[in-house]
Amino acid sequence: MSEASKGGVSGIIDHIEESIIAILMGAMTLITFANVVARYVLNSNILWALEATVFLFAWMVLLGVSYGVKKSLHLGVDVMVGALAPATRKIVTLIAVACCIAYAVLMLIGSWDYWYPFVSKRAWLETDDIPMPFFLRFFEGWLNEGEVYEKMPRFIPYAVLPISMALLTFRFLQAGWDIYTGKRNTLIAGHEAEEELAQAAAKED
């Protein structure tokens, strides 16, 4: 089980990440469900439902990716690496981590390049339907020359790109360090099998 069970700071951070994933998942479902109810029961439509769900979906997945790295959950092919002697295996795994770090850094640069125009010269660009929450109004003075945002500006949902890729870079660096010091010996999951097995075992109890 990967649910937070440890105490201390890392336990608290696990708990926060797991709660964010659960809350985003729940929010997506309820918004989409509410839109169906609105259409058939109240005969109206929640205009922003689809767009908001899409952004929540993107936030959940992109933020969750780094959690997956921390817990070695990402799927991979481990037949080759598993057949190597421990010393060679460690070196190969470190090379794999280096590739992952390269990916995360390139993505981080790309995300920043993509996002930065939305918060600087195109800060006026709004989403299609999502209303601007009142508590974010301070951005109008900061970035939009005091002009009122009628809809949420695009840089808010897109901010997840640089944030999540920075987190991902950090988690890959951490994984590399853990593998180097011998605290962990793999980057990828054993095909969900262990996890599923743990769940099955828990059910039989």
Add this chain to the structure above:
Amino acid sequence: MEVAILFAMVIGLLFIGVPIAVALGLSSIIFLLVYSDGSLASIAQTLFNAFEGHFTLLAIPFFILASTFMSTGGVARRIIRFAIAVVGHFRGGLAIASVFACMMFAALSGSSPATVVAIGSIVIAGMRQVGYTKDFAAGVICNAGTLGILIPPSIVMVVYAAATDVSVGRMFLAGVIPGLLAGFMLMVGIYVAAVWKDLPAQPWAGWGEIFASARDAIWGLLLIVIILGGIYGGIFTPTEAAAVAAVYAFFIANFVYRDMGPLANPDGDPIPVLRKPQSLLTVWFHPDTKHTLFEAGKLTILLMFIIANALILKHVLTEERIPQMITEAMLAAGFGPILFLVVVNIILLIGGQFMEPSGLLVIVAPLVFPIAIQLGIDPIHLGIIMVVNMEIGMITPPVGLNLFVTAGVAGMSVINVVKAALPWVGIMFVFLILVTYVPIISTWLPTLLMGPEIITR
């Protein structure tokens, strides 16, 4: 050819233990930087576009959530009881009932490994108790579990629909008859093996038991009625149907079956709602609810990260006009539909042994789709062929997800599961050939219910 370098890079990265998603993404980035003038920002945009530009994929988290609520032990147990009551009295009845149970569970869940875990963790032990060998039990479950992606709802079908812009509803309908047929073929195979090996039959439990067990299982099975009925009735979009199914599954799990949530009682009968009315409020904050949301979120994240990176690779391929090049090359070589389908099957079978099904589909579908249309192959039929190939990929090493999960559930080594599954893989191969060359199996039901298809490309 540059594309060969691209694919060699993906495979090389996979083999040194890089996660599938990163292998796909990193290869695409390097390829773009070296051979084309794409910017890193455009890649980040493509990554985000996996969510913003593909509304169809939004159905995936909701189907996963519905299936997670339904994957509590209780639902699987009720389905198995019903299956045993109906077909248990045949020879090899418990194994036949397991296939039947897998088929029904597949209608609640869009994933094969989930089906193996839910059904397998209960029936493998049961089969061993009445005298089946462990190998027989594990082999049957490993194969029957693959029906999870063929019988709707199916996550792999949603991915195919998103990658090729066909209708999700049509794909789901197209999976019904092949799903039933594959299940039936497995059952016949088991019956023959049971007569030959003299395997036991369960006592006939009588109509009363069938009726009682059906009434108990019906709440779970209604989920598929909501999904299919809702989509074909034009009441919901597939995404909405999935979200409604998730909310329905939440209520059934918490308030009807009460296997989880505030009314669950591990030591005895569940608590009636009227005795604990505050549960209507506390259920929203119950640890079980949070745990299920988190588990579903986690699976979605792992799957979508692979799909999003496969979409980056797809973007690179399309930008380099690779699908057009392959189409021209194949047509110039004089490929007819039959030979073309053989090639598709071979590519997918080999690919499916190394790649996760959804990621493979995202990459291969756009490559073969334009040729198929040129050759007059129905897109829905092509989709079903691909799904069946993915099924076989799941039960063949080295990346056979079902093999690993079955090994875990049955407590066997992966090698032994491979051997145990082998005879039944033969049946799946016959089924693949049947589905490939008899298109009407796939296209009859969608055409009947939704009218003939309009192919726009």
